[in-house]
Amino acid sequence: MPRKKSRAHAAPVDVLIIGGGIMGTSAAWELARHGVRCLVLERSVPGAEASSAAAGILGAQAEAHAPGPMTELCLASRARYAKFAATLSKETRIDVGYRECGVLRVGFERAAISKLWRQAAWQSKRRLSLERLATRELSALEPALSPKLSGGVRFAADSRVEPRALLRALHIAAIACGVRFQSGAFVRRVALEGGRAVGVVLDDGSELRAQNVLVAAGSWTSLIDGLGLPPGRVIPARGQIIELELPTPPLSHVVFGPGAYLVPRDDGRLLIGSTLEFVGYEREVTAGAVRDLLLHATALVPALERAALRATWSNFRPYTKDELPLLGRTPIPGLFLSTGHYRNGILLAPISAEIVRAAVLGQRAPLAIEAFRPERGVGPKPAV
Numbered sequence: 001m002p003r004k005k006s007r008a009h010a011a012p013v014d015v016l017i018i019g020g021g022i023m024g025t026s027a028a029w030e031l032a033r034h035g036v037r038c039l040v041l042e043r044s045v046p047g048a049e050a051s052s053a054a055a056g057i058l059g060a061q062a063e064a065h066a067p068g069p070m071t072e073l074c075l076a077s078r079a080r081y082a083k084f085a086a087t088l089s090k091e092t093r094i095d096v097g098y099r100e101c102g103v104l105r106v107g108f109e110r111a112a113i114s115k116l117w118r119q120a121a122w123q124s125k126r127r128l129s130l131e132r133l134a135t136r137e138l139s140a141l142e143p144a145l146s147p148k149l150s151g152g153v154r155f156a157a158d159s160r161v162e163p164r165a166l167l168r169a170l171h172i173a174a175i176a177c178g179v180r181f182q183s184g185a186f187v188r189r190v191a192l193e194g195g196r197a198v199g200v201v202l203d204d205g206s207e208l209r210a211q212n213v214l215v216a217a218g219s220w221t222s223l224i225d226g227l228g229l230p231p232g233r234v235i236p237a238r239g240q241i242i243e244l245e246l247p248t249p250p251l252s253h254v255v256f257g258p259g260a261y262l263v264p265r266d267d268g269r270l271l272i273g274s275t276l277e278f279v280g281y282e283r284e285v286t287a288g289a290v291r292d293l294l295l296h297a298t299a300l301v302p303a304l305e306r307a308a309l310r311a312t313w314s315n316f317r318p319y320t321k322d323e324l325p326l327l328g329r330t331p332i333p334g335l336f337l338s339t340g341h342y343r344n345g346i347l348l349a350p351i352s353a354e355i356v357r358a359a360v361l362g363q364r365a366p367l368a369i370e371a372f373r374p375e376r377g378v379g380p381k382p383a384v
Helices: 022-032 069-092 110-125 135-141 163-176 218-223 287-300 302-306 349-361
Strands: 015-018 038-042 103-107 131-134 151-155 180-183 187-193 196-202 207-209 212-215 235-245 254-257 260-264 269-273 308-319 326-329 335-339
Touching: 015 022, 015 196, 022 038, 022 163, 022 335, 022 349, 069 163, 069 349, 103 110, 103 135, 110 151, 131 135, 135 151, 163 180, 196 212, 212 349, 218 235, 218 308, 218 335, 235 287, 254 287, 260 287, 269 287, 287 302, 326 349, 335 349
Parallel strands: 015 038, 015 212, 038 180, 103 254, 212 335
Antiparallel strands: 103 151, 131 151, 187 196, 196 207, 235 269, 235 308, 254 260, 260 269, 326 335
16 A cells, blocks of 8 residues: 655655654754754644643752752753743743742651751752751741641742643744644654654654654653654653632742642642552542542641632653653664653753754753663662
8 A cells, every 4th residue: 555645745844743742842942943844743732731731840959859860950951941931931922930939848747857858968068059947937938838847848949830821832932933733643653764763654644754753752652663662661650630729829839748749829729739640541530639639738738628629630741660751862863852751841841952952953962961861771660
């Protein structure tokens, strides 16, 4: 049976990007600003998957477990965020909700606070900003927090963003730079000729061709053939989130507490997240998760018992077994990856886009990326 004619012949592109979420769209915008012609292929509509369902925490320090390449990647991306958000807002007139609000980690038991401080002590040696708070200091910062809390640790340089607004701004900015988007494009496999990536084959058998292919398909990465990755290299990790609303914002900081994190919005909404479940592609919101998240959230902020329940949702984080993203050039010429960012997709958008642009254009990467090589070894799955 003859192969269907490529729909890309009429308007040639330099890079085909599989995935229109935060990674694919930010990379397209960055590449287009450097003169690269991009076509973004999205199975749904741009930003409809995990990117727009995220909470938007930019917790480069609060979520860092130890020094190392991942921490450096997160810190480098956080350092770029103010300019990243300001440029998007200037180009689109959309407020992406970037707020340098700080993040708190809190606990009810004194032993838990001591543990938090010990876990973060390496950051002081690294000369990163952090502050240990007693109960009185915590109450002064956030009066709505439970007086039963024993204290916490404050990461003043961490921040937050509104993912839906961010994705909308990125989409508009990318289109303004000449990026094209094609929704409803189910990519079956990467097309190879002579061992080089030359395009993609869609579910209907048609082929699109380009000089380079970037896979930014998030949790669906492993469903695409031709990547040269072992089965299950990237798998979905479901997270469930609740949205509450109060007349005024109950918090100014993002708060991580036992069993839940709380992310305030300027208009009085508050997001409560998030679970971690390996259940394949089951998108349901479950009664047990909602119950547990609400119990933990109201223990942290008792006033939330009077809040209106506005929404619940779930989606999938792209998880890798070593919890590191797959970034940059692959062993297959012309094929690049920006996927597997797990809990840090929103945070890592600016630096990942730069890494992709440098890889595609043959430029030097903005920082060491050896730890994120797509072909690196895979360790055992960590306990959850």
